[in-house]
Amino acid sequence: MSSQQDKYLELLRNWLARQLDEAARAWFDEQLAKAGGADRDLYLAIGLAPRKLGKADLELKPDDLVAADAARPGWNPAGWSVDQAARVALLLTAARDEGGFPGKLEQLCNTADVRELIAFYQGLPLYPNQKVYVARAGEGARTNMKAVFEAVAHRNPYPAENFDEHTWNQLVLKAVFVGSSLNAIHDFDRRRNEDLARTLVDYAHERWAASRVITPELWRAVGPFIDESMLGDMKRVAESDNPTERQAAILALCECGMPGAKALINLSPEILSEVEAGRVSWETVAGEVEKP
């Protein structure tokens, strides 16, 4: 195993050691010692983790999150649970056998329950030989179980770093379809592209035709690619009854340099000043969308 995986494992073990009682810690250490050996031991340890260690939130301090991001840029274990951290630690131990690990992970995914899938997918950025798992990650992005989808899509640097444009665009479309936040997708802005923008505008037309609502976050993907043909659509959003949609329209329009956009922005000077003051942003729009 490379020193990288050792570093991640060390962090996970330290966080868990703080939180587990003695019996749980003893069980976990015993499993870690065995995890590189027989498949049955690894599968049982991973299966039993919540029964033996519980499912509490992993208690992390701000420093821990900084350490995680320093060890692996983009790694964000905020929101992980104890069993999830233990499962990923067991996987990292098994990954010492770099050649055999992808096959084991595939086996585990094929027989996983929901909680396991979430752990395995959230662990993606930590495994050796990152490119090997693109097809597996794509499988996670196709699931109909929203929580599993979000384990791939949200707070996970793996898709942005490894998905080609088509696969990436499908991930974003799926997020819009199932009502998942776009703001939680790592490096979302960097991976925006014209094809995605056009597909999403087509989708908006479909939804409007069916008198259904559209997430205001959608316009975040469109902003830099607004052209003459989309100005009518942007005008419609900028004149929406929904204040969050109006904000989204102005935010999107601010990202394109067209003269026609300027005219639309100027119709909402109050939103523009909020944007300029930093009180309205894609983050605040996402926050509004998340509200029940």
Next chain:
Amino acid sequence: MKVIDPHIHMSARTTDDYEAMAAAGVVAVIEPAFWLGQPRTNVGSFIDYYSSLIGWERFRAAQFGIAHYCTIGLNSKEANNEALAEEVMDILPRFLTKEGVVAVGEIGYDEQSPLEDKYFRAQLDLARELEMLVMIHTPHRDKKKGTARSMDVALEHGLEPGRVVIDHNNEETVREVLDRGFWAAFTIYPKTKMGNERMVEVVRQYGSERIIVDSSADWGVSDPMAVPKVANLMAQRGIAEHDIHMSCYQNALDAYGQSGQFNESDWLTPAAIDQRTLFEGNSVLRGQAPRVDEDEPAKDVAVG
């Protein structure tokens, strides 16, 4: 009234059933692994079936506000295919530890053949190793002897009676099952075997201690509403509320709750939003319409 159906094969049922069950007060179900009518020909079919019980079906139920649990095991009929049974035994440990798996089951005898006996015993040993409960399917033919034998073998393999549920009882078997300290479950069949009326009389005669009512509804003629219907019939026939509560809710909870995987808080006080699992469920408990009515998410999802 809240009820639990601790034996029902939801994979074989429709969303209409889920809606009707939720409306009638079913808050939790246990789906035992069993045969599919059509015999399986390879271990991959078992892997996908078990995965579906711990994954998709659980998710599907949650969309209707129903908490879904399962038991995992090699059923007696398919234990008669020895080569396949061996392969299934190899993968079972991987599934028994999954979230929401409350017992090894349903296992036991169908024809009481030597192979059925072999794999019944092997799975009892597995239950002991993994400290799990057992759900036993008793044979429909030669029931009385088969039931007694199931209990003998469970004891021989070191299982405590209080950690074993004997299912598909009738008036002929219930006395011995209760006397020996096992849980006695009754499956309500709409046309044959144990019907609603007879169930009421069983509770009248034997009380409600360690007696559990279930539907075993599947792809055959069966009724997913059996438990709420029996509960209502008991009330109409003057059975005490306590006995209805015990036989249609609390006993199932006490029996399977021993697994640590089956907790009343799962449906009574669900985490507001568990970001990690985020099941869509409990909308019924929050007094909202079932999720499916809101924005047809399933259709949208299928496109992505």
